[in-house]
Amino acid sequence: MCHVVRNAVKILILCASGNSDGYTYHMCQQFQSAVSSDGHDAELVELSDMCIEDCNGCCSCKSGKGCVIKDDMSAMYSVLGFVDMVVMATPIRFSGPSSILKRFIDRLNPFWFSKADHPKFACAMMCGGSPEPKFTNARSEMVSAANTVGMKWLGELCIGGTDEPINQDERISLFAKEMVDLTRA
Secondary structure (H helix, E strand, C coil): CCCCCCCCCEEEEEECCCCCCCHHHHHHHHHHHHHHCCCCEEEEEEHHHCCCCCCCCCCCHHHCCCCCCCCCHHHHHHHHCCCCEEEEEEECECCECCHHHHHHHHCCHHHHCCCCCCCCEEEEEEECCCCCCCCHHHHHHHHHHHHHHCCEEEEEEEECCCCCCCCCHHHHHHHHHHHHHHHCC
């Protein structure tokens, strides 16, 4: 018998790590597994596998013409219009998000200047190798991006000490389910 969920949430999980064997990717897989087991539609995208160029600051998007750069971000604009929530997952790099995520965030400008469909909600998962990484700068970047696009910020999960083997799967699963619940509040 099929497990049908009323009002299933469509989720896009963005893994912004270049290491598919790393902890960021593991967090993404665990999040996807937790929400998928509850019947929600969760797609995991590894941003490092995509060709996303830097924003060139041309302001074409400001004039309503959209982004002039034709790369994999063009497809992401469409995908973002059909999901309810985006999850930005990043390792901490020099107290900020990875350059992979920053490039993606910088290319969200067309949403700022238009009324294009976009996710209603955003959240983040961050991890750092040191026992006490600084998450505030990365969080600030992601919250600012969500607010600028018009997404409601739901929260973030921050896990430190990932240079050593750790198991935070239950914590990640609980976070995933909490984020889905917040989309219904």
